[in-house]
Amino acid sequence: MRLVRAFAVAAVVLVLCALAGGWYLYRDLAGSIGTSHALGDDAPRSVGGDTNILLMGLDSRKDQNGEDLPPEVLDKLHAGSGDIGGYNTNTLILLHVPAGGGRAKAFSVPRDDLVDIFPKPPAGGSPGHGQDKIKKAYGLEKARTEEKLAAQGVTDRRKLETAGREAGRRAEIETVRAFLGVPIDHFAEINLAGFYHLADALDGVTVCLKKPVKDRYSGADFPAGKQTLDGQQSLAFVRQRHGLDGGDLDRTRRQQAFLASATHKLDSAGTFTDPVRLLNLMNTAKRDLVTDKGWDLLSFVKQAKNLSGGNVEFTTLPIERFAKHRGEDVNIVDPATIKRLVAEGIAPVRSTPPAAPQDPPKPGPSKAPGPGRAPGGAVIDGGRIPCVN
Numbered sequence: 001m002r003l004v005r006a007f008a009v010a011a012v013v014l015v016l017c018a019l020a021g022g023w024y025l026y027r028d029l030a031g032s033i034g035t036s037h038a039l040g041d042d043a044p045r046s047v048g049g050d051t052n053i054l055l056m057g058l059d060s061r062k063d064q065n066g067e068d069l070p071p072e073v074l075d076k077l078h079a080g081s082g083d084i085g086g087y088n089t090n091t092l093i094l095l096h097v098p099a100g101g102g103r104a105k106a107f108s109v110p111r112d113d114l115v116d117i118f119p120k121p122p123a124g125g126s127p128g129h130g131q132d133k134i135k136k137a138y139g140l141e142k143a144r145t146e147e148k149l150a151a152q153g154v155t156d157r158r159k160l161e162t163a164g165r166e167a168g169r170r171a172e173i174e175t176v177r178a179f180l181g182v183p184i185d186h187f188a189e190i191n192l193a194g195f196y197h198l199a200d201a202l203d204g205v206t207v208c209l210k211k212p213v214k215d216r217y218s219g220a221d222f223p224a225g226k227q228t229l230d231g232q233q234s235l236a237f238v239r240q241r242h243g244l245d246g247g248d249l250d251r252t253r254r255q256q257a258f259l260a261s262a263t264h265k266l267d268s269a270g271t272f273t274d275p276v277r278l279l280n281l282m283n284t285a286k287r288d289l290v291t292d293k294g295w296d297l298l299s300f301v302k303q304a305k306n307l308s309g310g311n312v313e314f315t316t317l318p319i320e321r322f323a324k325h326r327g328e329d330v331n332i333v334d335p336a337t338i339k340r341l342v343a344e345g346i347a348p349v350r351s352t353p354p355a356a357p358q359d360p361p362k363p364g365p366s367k368a369p370g371p372g373r374a375p376g377g378a379v380i381d382g383g384r385i386p387c388v389n
Contacts (some may be wrong), residue, residue: 001368002269004020011107014085016315017062020065032284033286033289033290033291034064034289034290034291035290035291035292035293036165036166036169036187036189036290036291036292036293037166037292037293038166038169038170038173038292039173039184039186039187039292040168040170040172040189043177043183043184044177044181044183045183045346046182047092047196048099048278048366049098049099049100049187050096050097050098050099050346051096051099051185051186052094052095052096052097052145052182052183052184052185052186052346053094053095053096053097053184053185053187054092054093054094054095054172054173054176054177054186054187054188054190055091055092055093055094055095056089056091056092056138056169056172056187056189056190057089057090057091057188057189057190057195057220058087058088058089058090058138058189058191058192059086059087059089059090059094059135059192060086060087060191060192060266061074061192062115062191063126063162063191063193063287064191064288064290065158065276066157066158066165067132068221069192069193076291078355080305086139087138087139087142087165088111088133088135088136088138088139089111089134089135089137089172090111090112090135090329091107091108091111091255092108092109092134092135092172092176093107093108093109093340094107094109094176094180094182094184095312096259096345096346097283098346099314100115103312104312104313104317105313105315105346106256106259106312106313106314106315106317107315107317107342107345108252108256108314108315108316108317109134109176109179109180109317110134110248110249110252110316110317110319110331111133111134111135111248111333111351112130112134112135112182112329112330113133113134113179113317113330113331113333114132114133114134114323114325114330114331114332114333115131115132115133115134115175115178115179115333116127116129116130116131116175116177116178116179116268117131117132117134117136117137117140117141118137118171118174118175119141119170119171119174125302129144130368131325132325132326132328133328134175134176134179134327136370137171137172137174137175137176137255138168138171138172139166139168140171141167141170141171141172142164142165142167142168142171143164143170144167145163145164145168146161146163146164148161148254149164150164150192158283161246169187169189169290169332175189176203179335180338180342181337181342181343182339182342182343182346185293186291186292186295187290188289188290189289189290190290191288192235193287194284194288194289194339195231195234195238195289196231196232196233196234196235196374197231197283197284197287197288198281198284198288199230199231199234199235199262200230200231200280201280201281201283201284202262202265204228204230205228205229205234205258205261205262205265206226206227206229206385207226207227207228207234207237207254207257207261207385207388208225208226208227208257208260208315208385208386208387208388209222209223209224209225209227209387209388209389210387210389211224211389212224213239213240213243214243215236215242215243217240217242218235218236218240218241218242219232219235219236220236220239220240221237222274223238225384225387226387234350235259237254237258238254238255238258240254240258244268244389245389246389248323248324249316249319250388250389251389252316252389253316253389254388255350256314256316257385257388259312259314260312260314260385261385263312264385268285301320315341315345316338317333317338317341318341319331319332319333320332320333330369338374345351
């Protein structure tokens with residue numbers, strides 16, 4: 001499988017902060033960006049001024065309308081054909097922005113965590129999705145919704161795609177909300193091409209590797225040390241997992257390191273005073289970003305001004321061990337521990353009651369111990385450019 005672009009958070013932070021450049025730019029973007037009703041008006045929300053944002057990186061080689069990305073784009077992405085990837089949310093980050101400013105917290109959710117997939121069916125209804133990898137909630141519900149509508153006689157491909165994606169977003173949001181035990185106030189979704197466009201809009205991002213890497217699957221081919229990557233290279237950097245000691249967990253840390261550097265560059269590179277760069281960021285948002293309808297982006301920019309200075313702390317949520325589930329590798333997690341760590345990380349918790357806690361996953365056979373699985377995860381200070389594997 002291949003990860004995505006990791007970084008809806010980059011899209012949100014970079015594009016939204018760019019909106020500070022003027023009200024006209026804000027209105028232009030707000031009228032053009034993709035929006036969704038998937039969050040729901042009755043969902044639990046944070047109170048007291050805090051904001052929780054779910055950032056979803058979609059591992060899809062499709063555009064927002066379900067059409068294949070252009071061949072020349074797919075070739076640059078080193079991501080295979082439009083049939084690969086499906087609709088897994090291979091990047092899931094909860095970004096907590098405290099009221100009144102201060103350091104934001106970003107919690108990375110490993111994509112293979114075994115959890116209850118929502119929505120659960122009503123009593124006596126059709127079977128639900130049960131337990132599966134958290135990344136699959138979007139795609140599973142999208143497929144089920146489209147099959148149901150097709151059985152009812154809906155044949156318009158665009159209508160099926162739109163309805164399926166809305167159902168997928170709702171399922172992913174509900175699944176993550178129940179797993180983490182906190183409200184989700186807003187969300188942002190970006191696909192594979194979006195991350196590529198985003199990185200190029202910044203004119204390169206600096207990263208640091210502990211040792212040289214070369215991977216034919218992702219296209220990663222980098223020396224050790226600090227280096228500045230363009231869009232194509234950045235995508236390879238955050239997608240590589242083959243050849244890394246920690247596999248997916250090391251890839252998650254790469255995503256965090258890339259994002260730390262990208263958000264820091266907003267200020268240091270004069271993004272807010274560069275009309276060309278602002279325009280490129282806006283165009284990226286229009287093409288590749290979807291957010292919940294009604295999100296007042298300008299107000300968020302004012303609240304999250306510290307994000308542009310790299311003032312974000314990243315944490316990878318821990319797993320207990322590896323196992324097999326339906327023939328696939330999964331991460332066994334302790335839901336109670338996850339909820340406690342998230343609650344402590346954003347304390348004091350000021351929110352409406354979250355969804356009821358899910359039952360812990362049933363134990364499965366454990367794999368041999370591997371690196372990067374210790375409880376507590378990895379923490380990276382957004383103000384630095386950390387070296388990673």
